[in-house]
Amino acid sequence: MSENSDSLNLTSIQTKLEKAKGAGYWRSLDELASVDGFKDFLHREFPRQASEWIDDEGRRNFLKIMGASLALAGLSACTKQPTEFIMPYVEAPEQAIPGKPLFYATAFPVAGVANPILVEAHEFRPTKVEGNPEHPASMGSTDVPTQASILGLYDPDRLQTVNFIGEVRSYPSFLQSFIGALAKQQAKTGSGIRILTETVTSPTLYAQMQDVLKLYPGAKWYQWEPTGHGRRMGMQQAFGQFLNPVYKFDQAEVVLSIDGNFLGNGPGGVRYARDFVSKRTLRGENKTQSRFYAVETTPTSTGCKADHRQAIKPSEVAGFVRGLAATLGGAGASGPLATTKFYSALVKDLQAAKGKSIVIAGEDQSPEVHAVVHYINQVLGNNGTTVTFTQPIEPKPADQWADLTALLADLHSGQVDLLLILGGNPVYCAPPELNLRGAIQMAKMRVRLGDHEDETSEICQWNIPATHAFEAWSDAPAYDGTVSIIQPLIAPLYGGKSAHELLSAFTETPEKSSYESVRDYWRAKHTGTDFETWWKHSVHDGFIKDSALPAVNATAKLVAPAGGSAAGGSGYEISFHSDPYILDGRYANNAWLQEMPRPVSRLTWDNAVIVSQKTADDLKVTDEDLVAIDYNGHTVWGAIWRIPGQPDGSVALSMGYGRKRSGRAGNGAGFDVYPLRPASSPYFGTGAIVRKLGEKFRLAAVQHHFAMEGRKPVHAGTLDEFKQDPYFSQKQSETPPKGLTIFPETWKYEGYAWGMAIDLTACVGCNTCVVACQSENNIAVVGKEQVLNTREMHWIRIDRYYKGEPDEPDMYFQPVACVQCENAPCEVVCPVAATETDAEGLNNMVYNRCVGTRYCSNNCPYKVRRFNFLLFSDWESESVKLQRNPDVTVRSRGVMEKCSYCVQRINYAKITAEKEDRKVRDGEIVPACAAACPSQAIMFGDLNDPKSRVSEWKRHSLNYSLLGELDTRPRTTYLTEIRNPNPEVQKSEKDS
């Protein structure tokens, strides 16, 4: 904006506002509005809204909107380009054509690990996240939190102002007092300075940290996160040094997962899912499958895919892995499960696949288990082949629990003058017995950089709004060390600051931008010639070529048994698991994630006390019964949810819920289990007391029936069955031949005929497709009350079915969206022709024509149609509007909606093709679900093109139509799920 002297400008407005506080601040906005210069300032900044200025109504609204944005100091932040020059993925911004989206390569770090992505921007508004196809960690796919990150950016509850004890301040005024405080530290070499961060992986940030510590030798930097400890320390124990494991599932013939949820979750999860599935799917000519064993303390989506799944009590896991290590080391079978067929088969398979197997431990397992597992891999000769190790991607790996204790000690000693908390939410996550809350308040000056007003910011005087990953420059390594340059897509919506900027505040250039910091760091790092080109390329590609860390050789030793809370003691065992979507609670205020059904429990908006049927019987409780859990000197209340496959006598609790200060989505969702989680043993515990309270608490599950009721929605079989008769699956159901109708075949689909095939063997039930669809198609969040009344709006859902014995069933996933019937039952009954089949076989839904009789939904055998029973779309929150995909209608009250095969993408491709006077190429159109899917289970394309991959899939002998017997002729078909169980443990009840 122009800074001409006489007329008002942003800075001067801010200084005006500076003086105003609280309620007065609003008043001063009105006063402000009366200033003459203000009007033309408006016209410079807000040409459109300025017109609203005339009438009083508009004026008030405008002040409302702007009251926010003004305070955030980013008056016109909303769609303003960052001032630094950034690199569009395909074209330079100056070629930007309105209505034509641009893609920018960047990364979204989850717990420090970069998820490489392309962000779709419409007129410089980021609207959708896609995977970065050129990056080894993504190959075009994403995971759930990354997909949902776009909503996190526009979260209306984000911390929007710098504030000091609840009073609005400006960043400059913060710098003033901060620098003042630093001045005092100069004398004592900063011995009063403590910095608490999450796990730092950004090379730039680490370098900046080093500079700070150089300037203030007395200062100390601690890292702490509630999870990830087991992996880090297990490594340290097994190898005597910190390392970073990289698994090669595409080379593993046998996989054993110890409570692992590596498919689509955690570091490298996206890549692992793809590699793992490449050894499982029978598409093309493939006739072999790897074998997957899972030993779990609670059912995970990964475990659901296992050929053999074994529930095990948390306290037995260590014993089991040790026993397994011994057995594989030549000793006889020992430890839990040793006597089972499962065990003998497992051992035999592992030994048969030496060097071609993987044993992997879960994120929530103890260091000991991780260590032993590394040892087992070594025994099996996997280390170096299927499991490789690199230097850690964390510049400063540390025993974070020790860090936390050290910080506490410092705080209690009262010597901390300046405590700087960068991100994280320690006060919420830390075990209560540490009383971190109290301790932190002993620090004199407490500064917090956070994205929300949360439990931690509550006790800090200075709260600085943090930038979202899409708002600031940074860098972060992926699971294999490949570094991504993170470029901002949009100037900070709420004038947030990045950690880089905050650390700069220590230096003599306190105003230094994150752009400069990152760039300077890499310029210094850069060895080759012509930094500019290198930089351009790296930013353009979204990652630095060949920056993956080299493999190192390391030998694991068998660690001695750790003491800790061993088995025994009366009462129940409890195990702590980080939620697959909101993780340790950091994404609790993301409504998409809150309403995303958990893969196994199918619950939304709450966590639950997960128990087995037998445990429930012991407790004389059933679903939705409130129980109290006494453990670690604390008591929490939660509602029971029974899940088959949960070990008897143990209770699984997921962390991250029960937030009190996270925002309107997260507050009061579920219950907080951190109080039960002792620092001594943050993985599981024994001897917990579970008491029935005799009250009910309603849990919002999106699915209530998990048996197939003798029907065959999911066709499944074993590898042997498939080898004996490739067509065995198609014989399980009959599809009437064409022409079996009193009506003549009127409709031929020449030209394009769009269709989809879904490979059930490949689907790992991670729900990424669901959230991708939600973000692509502007699907509304409805809230718990509506989900309770089964009114959720997701266009694609992942059904979960059980098969086999009730206590140890096989579990199957089935993604179901509108299957685009050629003989669509919904169309025939619509009284106003609001839905009809088009020339390419798409079952179109015409929102404008729909009067909302809901007859179509009643007549839809797949029940994939969704209805706006009330005004579900958010027409209020300004920020959320920015996220909307401009190519998709935002539906209003009273209309039906459903999957459209992402018709906007189809048309985009068709227009492009037409302009270039050619047919749409195979793979040119990728619906949001298919694009996001980590395991590439969804294929879309033109059925009239025999060479298209989708036609290939559909020609496969495992292809079948869901409810094909109704002669609806669905365009979406499924590939039968094939598993590879070991004949020796073949369950008799299978395929009943």
Place this chain on the structure above:
Amino acid sequence: MAQPVELPDRIEVGPVIDEGHSLGSVSDKIAGIVLKRKTTLGWILGFLVSFSLLQALMAAATWLFVKGVGVWGINIPVGWGFAIVNFVWWIGIGHAGTLISAILLLLNQSWRNAINRFAEAMTLFAVMCAGMFPVLHTGRPWLAYWLFPYPNTMDLWPQFRSPLVWDVFAVSTYFTISLVFWYVGLMPDLATLRDGAVQRWKQVIYGFFSLGWRNSARHWQRYEKASLLLAGLATPLVLSVHTVVSFDFAVAILPGWHTTIFPPYFVAGAIYSGFAMVLTLMIPARRFYGLEDIITIRHLNNMAKVTLATGLIVGYGYITEAFFGYYSADIYEKFETLNRMGGPYAPFYWTLVLCNIIMPQFLWFKRIRTNPLVLWFFSIVVNIGMWLERFVIVVVSLHRDFLPSSWGMYWPTIWDWAVLIGTIGFFLTAVFIFVRILPMITIFELRLLLPGAQVKKEPVAR
């Protein structure tokens, strides 16, 4: 057809009209109720109660339009709830009137003359109640008119394969024809009121609506022809309407809906509930207005018989449904049937069996058929039973269909109840107004039942 009937009714339970009535007396009696009788306290109270119930409908509708159909308990999979249940229920009730006035007319059943006016009025009001629901239940009621075929600039039309469009035509036709039929029947009686009225304004109003009817033989001749034709047309119509309504379900592919027996068994059910409702209203009415001599025990007895007969047909329908659930060997059909009998809504199903199959059997006994109070009780039972039948068909079929993953439950909210009660209020309010301002019995047809209507062939002695 209005052949003077030589009454074989002595062998019946009492006559169609008691002794001692003359042309004059019946005219005065019926017309008197409207013209002379003072508005009683009972009427005022009854009216006020009905009218306040009607307000529940107003409140519910307002809230519905403000918030959307989400205020009801409906969801996915159960997209239709009380609204459609009530719609079908009311339409069914509306069938008795036309049946009595048309079919019984063709069948030359003289006893109908005393009850058809009342039944027809009831039909109109019931159809009005039913007619509200297709509008109320849409997600965007302000666009409900899109279901009508009218030329528009967008050149958009309804989709004529949809049973909902058939409904629009069937229900509006049914209402129009019933109204016409009813009005044609009223013309001569309006003339009677005109001539009997004392106050000028009444003469003017009734005169206006009687279109100046003057009982001319030349008019009567065309009049009779028209009535006969209307009756002939209304007969297939009344059968078609509930057939079309049943298509709403039968045309769908949903197990429990996709059933070929629906049309006949819906029609039977409609007549069943229709007659029950006539009894429910007629029994108190004849009591309060002292019409026992005109609406005699024989009428009640006959209506009870029709109720029993149709009840048996309905029962047969249930049995056939259950049988075909098994016989189809279709897993979805089979499950649907078992789910009705043993699923979460089983109590509804068995209550309906009690109301619609077991209870009617008592109507085999003359003592019950001829005891107004007991009969009244049974008529209520039947009304409840038929409402439950529609609930079972609509909700229980929907809540568990093909894919177990999408199974759900439906529970009504207070707004669902408010709409049901509200329409009952509307219905009763209309009935109260009707009995106050119009002759609730067709006077001129009543005259035909009197000895005075005989025409002796030998010429009059000079």
Place this chain on the structure above:
Amino acid sequence: MSVHSVDVLHPLYGLMAEFETAGELVAAARSTQEAGFRKFDAYSPFPIHDLDDAMDLHDNRVSLFTLIGGMVGAATGFGLCSWVEAVALPLNIGGRPFISAPMYIPITFELTVLFGGLTAAISMIIMNGLPLPYHPVFNVERFSNASRNKFFLCIESDDPKFDRLATAGFLESLGPEEIAEVAR
């Protein structure tokens, strides 16, 4: 026909005889018809079919019109459906053909009944010359009983055979309760 001066002073619509029973009315009507009168009418509180023969009333046009109306309705119904689905708004609805004849039957039927029914009622009313709020016969005091319990026969003055005295005499011969002059 000779016009009496009195007629000028007292313009007559006709002469009306009142009878006690339907039987008498029928007999009287038959005699009047036989006597050659044509412009006369009988009034009774309920339809009496013997009058149709007695007065030789055989007007079947109502039926004819109704038939036509019904057929027009049928054509309209099927025509509308077919035209809309095949011409005006030809869409692929669930893979069904443009002319899904079976699904157009209900509407065809309903329109048949609707058109037919309306024609029947309306043609009856129109051919009866209704609505007609005023009619001379209402001038007779006791005529209001025509809608209650009395039967009337009225010979109109513009009948060629009408002669005030003679006709009065003729009516007398039919043995009515009483005879009244109907003022025009």
